[in-house]
Amino acid sequence: MRDSDINYNNTPTVLLSLQQQLGGEILAEENTRKLILNSETVSGQIRSVELQTGIITLDIDVTVLEDIKIQIDPIESQTLHFIYCLRGGCIHQFGTSEKQILIEEFQSGIAHDYKDMQSNILVKAGKQLTINVISVYQEMYFQNTENQSNLFAKKLQKLVSYIDTEPNHLHLGNYNLKIAEQIKLLYRVEHDTEITALLSQIGRYYIILANHIDQFFLEIDNPMNTSGLLxxxxxxxxxxxxxxxxxxxxxxxxxxxxxxxxxxxxxxxxxxxxxxxxxxxxxxxxxxxxxxxxxxxxxxxxxxxxxxxxxxxxxxxxxxxxxxxxxxxxxxxxxxxxxxxxxxx
Known part of the structure; x- marks a missing residue:
């Protein structure tokens, strides 16, 4: 299904915003939306899945020929972004802040956006970049009554309470190969039908999110590289x-x-x-x-x-x-x- 056939009400706002920033064409497959890029500046694809109300994923797999800025949060709201860089390395920046933080290959980060400072990913020319971003829009997610009592929501709320003391804060995590393997499987595993593929993908996104949360709480007490490896x-x-x-x-x-x-x-x-x-x-x-x-x-x-x-x-x-x-x-x-x-x- 191509651009002209898509019901844009079902397309995440962030993907429509990225299309305005980078150009390209949006394709639809079941609950998945893909932005296909093929310009003189950037080529590749950005895939998005809405896991549930208030949680959106982005799989960015691109080759960049000129320096670009990717705004991953077009909505002015308090948002948690769980970021993982599988390949290439990138820079995180809040709004137009002078502070820029490098996220290296195999490294994770959790960005906490406030309403006035959205997250940007800066990519240098000549990079092949593969990153996964899982965004939790706090107001939408926590106002859903089904999410107010489950264990997963409680863990997220606990994480927010730690980060909330510092507006527009990026927690830069250690290297984490467990998340790397799950992201590879998102691209690598073959399935019999689109439905089984989607269900498998959704399960892996939640595993990735759980790994981010577990790593964060481990690093609060022990900020050293928990693998012991370089x-x-x-x-x-x-x-x-x-x-x-x-x-x-x-x-x-x-x-x-x-x-x-x-x-x-x-x-x-x-x-x-x-x-x-x-x-x-x-x-x-x-x-x-x-x-x-x-x-x-x-x-x-x-x-x-x-x-x-x-x-x-x-x-x-x-x-x-x-x-x-x-x-x-x-x-x-x-x-x-x-x-x-x-x-x-």
Whole structure:
């Protein structure tokens, strides 16, 4: 669905404002709106989803050829912006304030806007920028009676009470690879239908938001980098995880991964534990199982062929670990999936 066909009443104000700032064309897919950019200044896309009344997401994935300013809050209201930079680095600025704060790759920030000073993201020419912004418009969100008593709203309210003492304040967080992985999955995971894709995305946005909140309260008492790893080491861990995810069939080992990355075995384990709550071996096993599930659902490969495709040699071992994760055998899983697919047609 293109610009001329869209019901703009269902398009977040922030996306319409960004279209005025940057140009481009808005496309609609279910509850998702995308601003497609292709100009001499900026190319790429900005995706927006309204999670619920008062909570809007922005996924900004652009290449910038000239210095630009992206105003992420066009509404004059008290707003919390949970910002995470996955790639490129950017600068946060309130209104026309001289104070500018760098948000680096893998770093989070929570901006608290007041009515007179909206948040801007400044991007330098030549940057490829990928950031996620989840905005909570406080008045709209907290006036909703359904949100006044749930645990999530109480955590948000507690966070506001800490930040509210400083108008137009940015809490710059530490590096956080857990959020990075969730954002990657927003782009990477394939789904059978647009509905399952949307539900999966919404779930991940709430996981990202929960991670921001948890990190904030951890850093109040301990402002040091809770991973114990340097930025360059964190970057190597995320590069390794991407490599393993793209090549699950390779016989990865601590030794070869250490040689490829230059990290010691203990640093590898520490990094994977911090990022995924898993050891390196557990991470590899889980990636293989997720790839196997996808192959079972989307190809005609038999179970033995699936086992070979993910780098395992023992069918009995594969069936055992698959059942532990999915509560049924691979054969039963395929049968159930095909049955449900026919019912939905």
């Amino acid at each position: 930025k360059k080491e964190l970057k190597k861990i995320t590069e390794l995880s991407d490599y393993i995810s793209a090549n699950p069939e390779i016989q990865h080992s601590i030794k070869t991964l250490s040689m490829d990355s230059g990290l010691s075995a203990s640093k590898l384990q520490e990094g994977f534990k911090f990022m995924f709550d898993r050891t390196v071996s557990d991470f590899i096993r889980n990636i293989r199982l997720e790839r196997a599930e996808m192959l079972i659902k989307t190809t005609e490969l038999n179970i033995s062929e699936v086992v070979y495709s993910i780098g395992l040699t023992s069918r009995s071992y594969f069936c055992k670990i698959f059942k532990n994760k999915y509560n049924c055998s691979p054969k039963q899983y395929k049968s159930n999936f095909q049955k449900n697919l026919k019912l939905s047609e």
